[in-house]
Amino acid sequence: AQSVTQLGSHVSVSEGALVLLRCNYSSSVPPYLFWYVQYPNQGLQLLLKYTSAATLVKGINGFEAEFKKSETSFHLTKPSAHMSDAAEYFCAVSDGDNFNKFYFGSGTKLNVKP
Amino acid sequence: DTEVTQTPKHLVMGMTNKKSLKCEQHMGHRAMYWYKQKAKKPPELMFVYSYEKLSINESVPSRFSPECPNSSLLNLHLHALQPEDSALYLCASRGQTDTQYFGPGTRLTVL
Numbered sequence: 001a002q003s004v005t006q007l008g009s010h011v012s013v014s015e016g017a018l019v020l021l022r023c024n025y026s027s028s029v030p031p032y033l034f035w036y037v038q039y040p041n042q043g044l045q046l047l048l049k050y051t052s053a054a055t056l057v058k059g060i061n062g063f064e065a066e067f068k069k070s071e072t073s074f075h076l077t078k079p080s081a082h083m084s085d086a087a088e089y090f091c092a093v094s095d096g097d098n099f100n101k102f103y104f105g106s107g108t109k110l111n112v113k114p
Numbered sequence: 115d116t117e118v119t120q121t122p123k124h125l126v127m128g129m130t131n132k133k134s135l136k137c138e139q140h141m142g143h144r145a146m147y148w149y150k151q152k153a154k155k156p157p158e159l160m161f162v163y164s165y166e167k168l169s170i171n172e173s174v175p176s177r178f179s180p181e182c183p184n185s186s187l188l189n190l191h192l193h194a195l196q197p198e199d200s201a202l203y204l205c206a207s208r209g210q211t212d213t214q215y216f217g218p219g220t221r222l223t224v225l
Contacts, residue, residue, distance in 0.1 A: 032212040043118075043204055043216040044157070051212065090156055099145060099169050100212050104156035 002027050002093045006105035014113045019078040021108045023065075023091035026072065033074045034092045034102070035065055044090065050074060061085070086112045117141075118217035120205050126223045129195060135220045137188040137205030146188040147206040147214060148180060150199075157204055163188060195224045 007022040025031055032051050036044040048059025055067045065076045074091060091105040118139045127133050137146065145164045149157035162170035163182040177199075179191040188205055200223050206214040 034213070036216075041202070041219070041221060043120075043218040044206075046213060046215070049213055094212050096212055099162045099164055100208055100214065101159060101162070101170065102157075102214060107154070107156050109154075 002031070002095055002103040004091050004093050004103055004105035006089075006091050006108050008108055009106065010109050010111065012111040012113060013081045015083055016080050019063075019076070019081045019085065019110065021076040021089050021091075021110065023074045023076065023105055024072055025074060025091075025093045027093055027095060032094045032096055033065075033067065034094070035059065035063070035074075035076050036090045036092065037061075038088045038090065038107075040087075047076070047089075081110075081112045083112050083114065086110055118205055118207055118215050120203075120217035120220050122220060123218070124221045124223075126225065127192065127195065128225050129197075131195075132191070132193045134192065135190040135203055135205075135222075137190075137207075137217055138186055139207040139215070139217075140186055141207065141209060141215070142185075143207035143209040143215075144185060145208040146182065147208070148188070148190055149204040149206065151202045151204055151219070161190075192222075195222075197224050200224045 003026040005024045034049045035047040048057045050067045058064045063078045089108045092102045121136045148160040151157045160174045161180045166182045181189040202219045204219045205217040208214045
């Protein structure tokens with residue numbers, strides 16, 4: 001069975017500082033991994049995804065994530081936080097079977113201080 | 115274009131009402147999903163349709179009734195809901211890749 005753990009339900013950074021949101025997965029098969037962002041009262045927007053083509057994945061809005069199989073991690077980073085990055089971030093894993101059922105982490109709320 | 119639309123944006127209903135949520139996509143995706151999301155929680159899968167057939171029902175109460183009239187449209191019929199069913203209902207679709215594209219959601223309040 002798949003599972004995802006996001007360490008830190010709340011992360012607070014200053015504007016301009018590095019953003020690091022952590023995601024660890026458990027998968028019995030090579031995973032497909034995703035990061036989504038959700039702004040208040042909106043749907044989920046895809047930030048980036050890993051599908052085995054490259055271990056360093058670049059996404060939208062300056063975000064990137066690195067797949068590390070040895071650490072079963074897929075942490076999300078951004079070199080310099082912007083106020084508009086304040087949102088909820090979800091990591092998800094899919095095994096590609098079973099109609100691509102997603103297993104979501106519990107989410108990390110990012111707060112950006114001026 | 116990766117747009118999934120949902121209507122209405124907001125819905126308030128009483129426990130005896132019957133209402134429907136609508137989801138639409140024109141990307142040619144053949145898999146569509148309904149999720150329920152409570153505040154400060156991740157989305158919870160409710161139903162999956164693949165090629166217009168119900169493929170997964172995550173033990174959802176029968177007061178929620180999904181329908182997929184065609185490959186572009188997904189409905190969720192609501193009847194005799196409870197206040198605890200108040201949540202954000204999200205629709206998603208998926209094409210040939212593994213990526214699910216989400217709609218903006220319907221904020222449902224049950225009085």
